[in-house]
Amino acid sequence: MNSAGYALVGDIGGTNARFALVEPGSVQPLATMILSCGDYATLDDAIDHYLTKVDVGSVREACLAVASPVRGTAVKMTNSNWQFDTESVRRQFGWTGFKVINDFAAMALGIPHVVEKNLVHVCGGPGEGCRPRLVIGPGTGLGVSALVPVKNGWIPLVTEGGHVDFAPADDTEMAILKILKARFGRVSVERILCGEGLLNLYRAHAGIQGVGAQLPTPEAITAAAMTSNDSLARHTLNHFCQLLGRVAGNAVLTLGSTGGVYLCGGILPGIQDFLLASPFQQGFEDKGRMRPLLESTPVYLVTEACTGLLGAAEALENPEVQGFGKTHFMQLPG
Structure with a gap:
């Protein structure tokens, strides 16, 4: 060339x-x-x-x-x-x-350039076009960014939102926190919401249920959850999606990003159908008095592979x- x-x-x-x-x-x-x-x-x-x-x-x-x-x-x-x-x-x-x-600031900057066919509606809407937009997604880690509107475009927020504390919401999650805390000390949401995090979550659920954790990789867990009768893998991946929804909903409340949520990263496009049927929406919208705000915020799965390059x-x-x-x-x- x-x-x-x-x-x-x-x-x-x-x-x-x-x-x-x-x-x-x-x-x-x-x-x-x-x-x-x-x-x-x-x-x-x-x-x-x-x-x-x-x-x-x-x-x-x-x-x-x-x-x-x-x-x-x-x-x-x-x-x-x-x-x-x-x-x-x-x-x-x-x-x-x-x-x-x-990398997630770049992912955020790429969102306005993603064509509509590469945005899959997950839940919510119609949103407020003049408000910030949240960009979040699990891959090797958990990336979090946002776009803030200005007169002539957007400013990306650079955050380390994937490293906020994991906040258990029930007894099972308290047990998961205890298991992961013994291994890692402090437990961030990235310890659960990324590729290795899915494996951590799977092993924690196996320990709580008193069964063997037979699957050795995140890829094996997602494949078993989507294609077999492996109840542990399916339960783990459903919980993974629900926790992602909860973390994304928290970030919307923190950033005021009612302009929309854009789910990126290397994991979610490969489990698109599972995600859409999962408790993600439940976790995202379950915010008590703030539920109407989350219900009106649109969430999209980004399937464009080159968003970061854009x-x-x-x-x-x-x-x-x-x-x-x-x-x-x-x-x-x-």
């Missing part, structure tokens, strides 16, 4: 790294490629491999969304061994500018998004 004018965008999770090219003024990803993070010692190696594969010698600038807090120029991934210095990477590849943003492309030209590199990328105060 001719490298003239292209920018590089990436969505770097704990398991996979998605890369693509975008043309000036466009958010549509071109030459998208998914690489396994475990196959590369460093981020630099993965970028170099991608650019070689798509036959692009260099690009003008880049924006990477990473599953990590972004503070200063040193970035250490939360759920992988990659770490890097943003300015060192920028100099190595000769980019005129480089932005690094939180958001990284949006962030390239969005002056409200913090970045590193040349000073034409505005830094937000504080």
